[in-house]
Amino acid sequence: MPALLERLGLHRPELRAWATYDWAVSAMQTTITAAVFPIYFVRVASAGLPAGRGAQQLAYANTLGMALVVLLSPVLGALADHSAAKKRFLAGFALLGAAACAAMFLVGRGDVTLASALYAAAMVGAAGSMAFYGALLPHVARADEIDRVSTAGYALGYVGGGVLLALNLAWIQLPGAFGLPSGPGLTPDEATLPTRLAFLSVGVWWLAFTVPLLRRVAEPPATREAGEPAGRAVAASFVRLAHTARELRGFRQAALLLLAFAVYNDGIQTIIKLATAYGTELGIGQSTLIAAILVVQFVGVPFAFAFGALAGRIGTKRAVLLGLAAYVVITALAYGMRTGTHFLLLAVLVGTVQGGTQALSRSLFASMVPPHRSGEFFGFFGVFEKFSGLLGPLLFAVVVGAGGTSRAAILSIVAFFVVGMALLSRVDVAAGQAYARRAEEEAARLSPSVNTAGTDRP
Numbered sequence: 246m247p248a249l250l251e252r253l254g255l256h257r258p259e260l261r262a263w264a265t266y267d268w269a270v271s272a273m274q275t276t277i278t279a280a281v282f283p284i285y286f287v288r289v290a291s292a293g294l295p296a297g298r299g300a301q302q303l304a305y306a307n308t309l310g311m312a313l314v315v316l317l318s319p320v321l322g323a324l325a326d327h328s329a330a331k332k333r334f335l336a337g338f339a340l341l342g343a344a345a346c347a348a349m350f351l352v353g354r355g356d357v358t359l360a361s362a363l364y365a366a367a368m369v370g371a372a373g374s375m376a377f378y379g380a381l382l383p384h385v386a387r388a389d390e391i392d393r394v395s396t397a398g399y400a401l402g403y404v405g406g407g408v409l410l411a412l413n414l415a416w417i418q419l420p421g422a423f424g425l426p427s428g429p430g431l432t433p434d435e436a437t438l439p440t441r442l443a444f445l446s447v448g449v450w451w452l453a454f455t456v457p458l459l460r461r462v463a464e465p466p467a468t469r470e471a472g473e474p475a476g477r478a479v480a481a482s483f484v485r486l487a488h489t490a491r492e493l494r495g496f497r498q499a500a501l502l503l504l505a506f507a508v509y510n511d512g513i514q515t516i517i518k519l520a521t522a523y524g525t526e527l528g529i530g531q532s533t534l535i536a537a538i539l540v541v542q543f544v545g546v547p548f549a550f551a552f553g554a555l556a557g558r559i560g561t562k563r564a565v566l567l568g569l570a571a572y573v574v575i576t577a578l579a580y581g582m583r584t585g586t587h588f589l590l591l592a593v594l595v596g597t598v599q600g601g602t603q604a605l606s607r608s609l610f611a612s613m614v615p616p617h618r619s620g621e622f623f624g625f626f627g628v629f630e631k632f633s634g635l636l637g638p639l640l641f642a643v644v645v646g647a648g649g650t651s652r653a654a655i656l657s658i659v660a661f662f663v664v665g666m667a668l669l670s671r672v673d674v675a676a677g678q679a680y681a682r683r684a685e686e687e688a689a690r691l692s693p694s695v696n697t698a699g700t701d702r703p
Contacts, residue, residue, distance in 0.1 A: 254393030262461030267398040268405030269454030275406035280538035290360035300522040304642035306361035310368030329467035335377040342370020347448030380623035383616040395608035396553035399600035407542030413443035498677025499613040509665025515637030533585035537592035544596030552601020568602030613677035615685040
């Protein structure tokens with residue numbers, strides 16, 4: 246068992262505790278972002294709107310949430326480093342997101358404004374917390390572990406999100422078996438109760454499985470000098486943020502990776518967030534749509550680990566490029582999708598590449614930044630990641646609003662993958678990693694108190 250855990254990247258308590266947060270937040274990403282809530286949003290919250298406008302409103306709500314995170318992430322990342330508050334910020338954003346998910350229990354027929362606001366808040370909570378979660382990675386994992394640990398987190402996320410989604414699907418499809426109202430003659434509130442309970446369950450699940458990280462993962466020390474007043478942390482965070490922006494010109498390979506990631510992740514996020522809304526408008530049944538998301542979750546578990554192993558054989562960059570090439574094929578096939586069977590087959594294909602592509606992108610970036618500045622650099626990573634979750638859905642909404650079809654909007658996503666692959670192919674990974682090592686060594690030489698966790702762990 247110890248040997249297996251080491252191969253999986255889960256061989257120390259703090260690694261398992263860190264990865265458990267993926268298990269926690271992925272429940273929101275499956276039930277709220279990908280599966281149940283988009284269907285509920287289109288059919289219930291958007292009731293009374295013209296055909297096609299439900300998916301458009303959901304896309305706008307996503308854009309609002311992501312725009313807020315884009316504005317907040319870099320400042321909060323610098324502040325977290327400066328004041329040793331990564332875990333506290335993660336907990337705060339997790340609480341915001343979990344509360345928003347739980348409050349979705351209150352959304353009824355035609356409550357599109359309330360549904361949009363809560364969805365945007367949940368997006369902010371998830372995206373904000375993940376920025377600090379990623380910033381902890383180079384502190385809990387050594388350089389030779391980072392790919393395995395990152396992919397292990399994604400794999401656990403697939404399992405956790407899939408388990409709760411399966412439970413949600415069970416009581417939505419068979420409410421009577423769980424003592425919930427069922428049969429004909431139900432009031433609107435009774436008919437939607439199982440689905441609204443699914444939203445409530447996400448909030449509880451999210452908070453409960455955040456606890457291991459808060460208890461077992463150590464907070465990296467502050468970067469402020471000893472004796473510096475804590476009240477100056479906010480002002481100092483802006484100074485450090487500007488400094489990091491300037492330094493990104495020196496970390497040229499990491500900056501190029503960020504740009505490539507911003508482009509191709511836009512396509513990935515658009516597929517994740519709008520696939521079920523797209524399927525709903527094509528007339529595919531709710532059971533098939535939710536089952537497809539379950540397929541993605543459970544197919545994704547072995548393939549997330551497989552991508553970690555593949556990266557060890559062919560290199561992380563090549564493994565990501567392979568995943569992106571698969572996404573080009575997936576998007577083209579989605580344009581011609583007609584039936585529920587087509588949707589399920591596409592779900593299998595997505596499951597093979599989704600987790601591995603994202604996990605390796607995260608670990609590749611982590612390998613090209615100095616660990617003692619991880620919060621600041623992952624603040625920028627969060628900006629690019631969330632900005633990339635903004636343009637794709639916005640483009641989708643604009644195409645539909647201009648009189649186009651959802652099919653045309655989906656097909657346009659191919660461009661994000663093609664351009665992202667072209668940019669990623671130009672990243673010199675070895676040069677980027679060497680520059681990060683030199684920056685870390687120089688910081689340690691100039692200030693021996695600088696923590697270099699992640700490079701000197703026993």
